[in-house]
């Protein structure tokens with residue numbers, strides 16, 4: 001398969017696969033800032049760049065609508081991600097973010113937003129090296145402008161703006177295979193509302209299974225099982241940061257979170273992210289932690305339902321409570337908050353609970369990528385400690 005654009009980029013190339021003589025680390029060295037292209041890349045005549053001020057209600061609504069109508073769909077076009085405006089504000093304004101990395105393309109005449117791509121800064125550890133990278137996300141070209149080679153221009157422009165901040169690496173995920181994944185992960189799904197999932201056509205009634213038997217199979221208790229299980233609060237940030245840094249040190253690729261990062265990425269935000277912890281009733285020590293982010297999807301072409309309420313497993317740490325019990329408590333909370341499904345990737349130690357908690361494997365894969373950073377061999381999902389949104 002010819003990758004006319006990606007073959008020009010400093011990423012692992014398929015032709016290099018198996019060549020273990022190539023050194024681990026940056027593929028290209030930084031260029032002096034004076035030599036970084038100062039002006040934006042050229043767009044086709046009718047279009048212009050716009051830096052999207054996500055704080056502006058009007059601009060945020062335009063971005064929300066573009067993504068709601070044109071962002072990622074599953075292979076059977078059953079669902080399309082429907083990131084909320086408050087989720088976008090959370091995802092795009094972490095500590096140290098750059099407004100210039102929130103990049104839109106609009107039609108000069110109508111001012112209509114027709115494409116989008118974003119970056120946010122993140123410190124990512126790869127093996128023993130902490131590298132400041134851009135996490136690239138929300139690449140979207142309007143359905144009517146597809147297959148016009150707009151994506152490469154969007155990617156080169158965000159790369160240029162990242163370079164201007166003296167950052168030379170990036171991390172991103174995609175459902176498509178590009179040169180060259182550092183890991184390939186699988187989605188797993190735990191039904192919370194099996195009747196709705198069957199009605200929309202995602203799940204099917206098992207053989208010799210009635211609907212009431214299926215509902216019973218996925219039933220969860222009303223209340224959580226772990227003593228001391230409670231919502232995370234601001235005062236817990238130092239303890240959760242310690243827990244998280246220690247836990248993530250076991251993975252080959254993982255974020256290098258400090259307290260500032262934890263306060264932004266992990267503290268509960270209504271309608272965006274939920275995080276819970278276990279405070280030992282005896283010692284008041286914080287021993288365990290679980291979190292999930294809230295990402296609804298539009299249900300395409302169903303008469304009875306229009307929105308799927310989905311929870312996505314984020315970071316989970318069990319040092320005293322069995323991970324199985326902690327995650328079952330997460331399912332109980334998600335069900336109590338009326339989620340239809342709890343999704344998880346097979347990253348970190350998730351494989352240890354997926355089958356037992358009645359997750360089923362999805363048919364979608366998620367490929368992880370690094371830009372301008374080579375690693376010796378592809379990672380197993382269990383060697384990955386990074387969840388992108």
Ligand SMILES: CCCCCCCCCCCCCC(=O)CSCCNC(=O)CCNC(=O)[C@H](O)C(C)(C)COP(=O)(O)OP(=O)(O)OC[C@H]1O[C@@H](n2cnc3c(N)ncnc32)[C@H](O)[C@@H]1OP(=O)(O)O
Nearest residue numbers: 003004005006137138139140141146147148149150151168
């Ligand atoms: C140092 C900093 C560096 C920062 C940058 C790092 C890199 C960041 C990279 C971005 C990370 C984003 C992460 C992220 O957002 C999460 S993955 C979600 C991507 N978005 C969607 O799937 C939304 C629906 N689809 C679309 O909007 C369009 O189909 C898109 C815009 C996807 C492609 O638009 P199109 O109209 O369908 O296609 P053309 O314009 O004609 O272009 C075709 C070329 O684009 C390559 N392509 C297709 N999908 C891609 C994808 N998901 N990543 C990278 N490349 C992708 C494709 O291989 C081909 O190149 P090739 O000929 O070489 O094969």
Ligand SMILES: CCOC(=O)c1cnc2ccc(OC)cc2c1SCCC#N
Nearest residue numbers: 072073074079080081187189297310343
């Ligand atoms: C019911 C299980 O599937 C999903 O939750 C879901 C929802 N919306 C999507 C939108 C785009 C989409 O494009 C790949 C997939 C989904 C999926 S399955 C993969 C995500 C997970 N877990």
